[in-house]
Amino acid sequence: MRKMMRDKALVRRLSSCETMGSATTICSDKTGTLTLNKMTVVEAYLSGTKLNPCDNTGMMSSSVASLLVEGIAQNTAGAVFSPENGGAAEVAGAPTEKAILSWGLKIGMNFNDVRSKSSVLRVLPFNSVKKCGGVAVQVSDTYVHIHWKGAAELVLASCKSWFSIDGSVHPMSSDKYNELKRSIDDMAMSSLRCIAFAYCTCELTMVPREDLDKWQLPDDNLTLLGMVGIKDPCRPGVRDAVQLCSAAGVKVRMVTGDNVETAKAIAFECGILNAKDVASETTIIEGKVFxxxxxxxxxxxxxxxxxxxxxxxxxxxxxxxxxxxxGHVVAVTGDGTNDAPALHEADIGLSMGISGTEVAKESSDIIILDDDFTSVVKVIFSNIKA
Known part of the structure; x- marks a missing residue:
C-alpha cells in the first residue's frame, strides 16, 4: 500500500489490487491522462483564411472581430481577472476554455468590457452528446445574438453561411464547405483539438420571455465566424508506458470525445497505434457507430x-x-461525473485525483493522484509482481 502511494495511487478498495494484476486491457481517457491537459491555440482560421501567426487578426473586418470576441467572452464557462495595478490578466476555467480565452486576449478581447455591452438571456452549457454549447445575448432593444462553440465539424455542419475578410456574408457552398472541412482535417491530423465558433441573430420578439429555461436556441442556420486548433502535448513517458503494457500483454485503448482524426494522431504519438493497426477498419471507430x-x-x-x-x-x-x-479484465480511467457508470462497471475503476469529480472518485476503486497514465501502468506492474 505504501509503495502504491509512492507511485501516486490511493487505493479505495483493497480487493482491486489483486484484480489490477490480472488486467488484460485499459480503456483510457486522452485529455489529462495521456496528455498534459495544458492547452494552447496554435492554429486559427478566420473568414476562411489561415492566420499566421494564429493571433494576427489585423486583416480581419472589425465587425467580424467584434462578433468573434463577443462569442468568446460570453459563451464560456471560464473567466478573466484583470489586476487593478495593470499586471497580466489571469485566466481561469477548464483547460480548453483557458486556451480559447487566452487566445481571445491576444486578438484584442477586453473580457469585462465585452461582457458589459450585452446581457445573457439563456445559456446551454457544453454537453458530451451535442459536443457544443451556446448562449443567447441581448445586444439591443430589438436583436439577440446566439453564439455557438464546439466540435468544429459538427458546428460547421450547422452553418449555412460564412464571413469573408471584408465582413460580407456568403452562402456556404459545397466547395467552401469541403475547403473548411479539409482545414479541420489538417488540424486534426496534426493532433489538434478543433473548435469552431458560429452565430446567428434573432429578433427579441421571438424570445419566449416566460419560458426562457425551456427555449431551445436556434442552431440550424448559423454563420461561421472562425475555427481554432488547440495543442495538448502528450505526457512525458507515456509512449514507454504503453510499450511496457503491450509487452506484458495488456492492450491500451483510447476512448475520447475528440475528433477521430485528432484521436488517431495522438494515438500514434503515444504508441497506442501503429501503421499495421490502421489497416484494420474497426481499429478506429466513432462512438456513434459503435x-x-x-x-x-x-x-x-x-x-x-x-x-x-x-x-x-x-x-x-x-x-x-x-x-x-x-472475457477481458478491464481497467478504466475517468474523471467526469458521467464516467461514473463505466468506472463502476469496470473490473478496476481508476479516477483522477486532480481533475476528477467527487462522483467519479466515489465510483472508482483506485484514485490516480497525479492524473498520469504512467502511474496507472506502475499500479498494474506493482500488482503483477506482488
Whole structure:
C-alpha cells in the first residue's frame, strides 16, 4: 500500500489490487491522462483564411472581430481577472476554455468590457452528446445574438453561411464547405483539438420571455465566424508506458470525445497505434457507430477497437460491457461525473485525483493522484509482481 502511494495511487478498495494484476486491457481517457491537459491555440482560421501567426487578426473586418470576441467572452464557462495595478490578466476555467480565452486576449478581447455591452438571456452549457454549447445575448432593444462553440465539424455542419475578410456574408457552398472541412482535417491530423465558433441573430420578439429555461436556441442556420486548433502535448513517458503494457500483454485503448482524426494522431504519438493497426477498419471507430450497433455486433468488434473518437460516456460504458463479455479484465480511467457508470462497471475503476469529480472518485476503486497514465501502468506492474 505504501509503495502504491509512492507511485501516486490511493487505493479505495483493497480487493482491486489483486484484480489490477490480472488486467488484460485499459480503456483510457486522452485529455489529462495521456496528455498534459495544458492547452494552447496554435492554429486559427478566420473568414476562411489561415492566420499566421494564429493571433494576427489585423486583416480581419472589425465587425467580424467584434462578433468573434463577443462569442468568446460570453459563451464560456471560464473567466478573466484583470489586476487593478495593470499586471497580466489571469485566466481561469477548464483547460480548453483557458486556451480559447487566452487566445481571445491576444486578438484584442477586453473580457469585462465585452461582457458589459450585452446581457445573457439563456445559456446551454457544453454537453458530451451535442459536443457544443451556446448562449443567447441581448445586444439591443430589438436583436439577440446566439453564439455557438464546439466540435468544429459538427458546428460547421450547422452553418449555412460564412464571413469573408471584408465582413460580407456568403452562402456556404459545397466547395467552401469541403475547403473548411479539409482545414479541420489538417488540424486534426496534426493532433489538434478543433473548435469552431458560429452565430446567428434573432429578433427579441421571438424570445419566449416566460419560458426562457425551456427555449431551445436556434442552431440550424448559423454563420461561421472562425475555427481554432488547440495543442495538448502528450505526457512525458507515456509512449514507454504503453510499450511496457503491450509487452506484458495488456492492450491500451483510447476512448475520447475528440475528433477521430485528432484521436488517431495522438494515438500514434503515444504508441497506442501503429501503421499495421490502421489497416484494420474497426481499429478506429466513432462512438456513434459503435453505439448504434446491436449488442452482438458490439461484442464482435470490441476486441479489435484501439481508438474510439467522438465518444460519449455511455459509449465507454458499452465498450467496457462488451469487453467483459469477451472475457477481458478491464481497467478504466475517468474523471467526469458521467464516467461514473463505466468506472463502476469496470473490473478496476481508476479516477483522477486532480481533475476528477467527487462522483467519479466515489465510483472508482483506485484514485490516480497525479492524473498520469504512467502511474496507472506502475499500479498494474506493482500488482503483477506482488
Amino acid at each position: 453505439r448504434e450497433m446491436s449488442e452482438t455486433a458490439r461484442e464482435e468488434v470490441a476486441d479489435k477497437i484501439t481508438v474510439m473518437g467522438r465518444s460519449s460516456p455511455n459509449d465507454k460504458l458499452l465498450l467496457v460491457q462488451a469487453l467483459k463479455r469477451k
